[in-house]
Amino acid sequence: MADRYLILEDGSVFKGKAFGSRATTFGEVVFTTVMTGYQQVITNQIYHNQIIVFSEPTIGAVGIDRASYESVDPTCKGVIVRDVAAVSINRRRRLSLDEYLKRQNIPGISGIDTRALIKKLRSTGTIKGSIIDPVKDLEHAFDQLRAIVLTNQQVNQVSTPKAFPNPGNGKNVVVVDLGLKYGILRQLSQRDCNVTVLGYSATADSIFSLDPDGVIISTGPGNPRDLPPEVIEMIQIVERNIPLFAIGLGHEAFAIANGCEIMELSSEHHGSNHPILSVITDEIMYASHGQGFTVDPNSVDRNDLIVTHYDLIDHSVQGLRHRDFPAFSVQFFPDSSPGPTEATELFDEFMEMMTRGGR
């Protein structure tokens, strides 16, 4: 295997071995602690323009299967691992991780001291990095990395350009795609919902014209403060009229639409075992996370919103519910893809809310 390098904007260099594509890429370097479900992570569009470091030492042991994609065209910029499994075994396996990354033009590096890298990321926070071939002029590679400006119009790049259906015989649901992960569609299919997915620029009128029983605002990449203001205005109209369930980036947008401030997490959450306290039931569940931003708890107007869920590790806000409108949101992934499945109950709550017609 050929040598490849991960360089970081703080000047550090990590040498490893190439797998996947040999593309040269730039992105924000983030780490995830998931122990299973690397396919769901790599294909999740929240990782648009990011290079994902896995803390789990060996990745790739079950290959890639047809049922675990979270998007058709993943847009992460690289995969960094300690070891990539030489053999992958799983009765559903269709491809090895290496073959899949080659097809998707995503580079991988193995043989990295991921523990040292993650310790560094814990102190630097989100940092730009680049995956490169061995070069004579490393200074030039660093100059290129420092000069690169990553887009902040990420939702525009991953949201569907055209509406599409996911038919069913039950509740009529509109999903607004900010970078939708397919786990949300799987949960709605399991409940026989008749779904229409609309792009991020959907207006409240275009949503109402589909006569939905409920609306979901999806997960997505980037900083919620960079969302087009139209998305926030759309939520402000929809939440008054139709049951609304907002997830991930959708949750952050729902919070902004109701006057909350957003802040950066000092340590991002990417993993599948965060303990979450449900304030209403006083129960703890484990949930799958992917977030760099969070709702500032001091900015939540308690006259309008109830904080329904907290993260028990850093006490960050993980769920909100409107006091007057049939609208609620969660920061974590309720579709549990990958991760523990107890959070999927939130889709049942959404179904009940639609059955009650938002009352």
Ligand SMILES: NC(=O)CC[C@H](N)C(=O)O
């Ligand atoms: N879970 C998501 O949808 C991610 C939201 C947002 N991009 C964040 O990093 O906080």
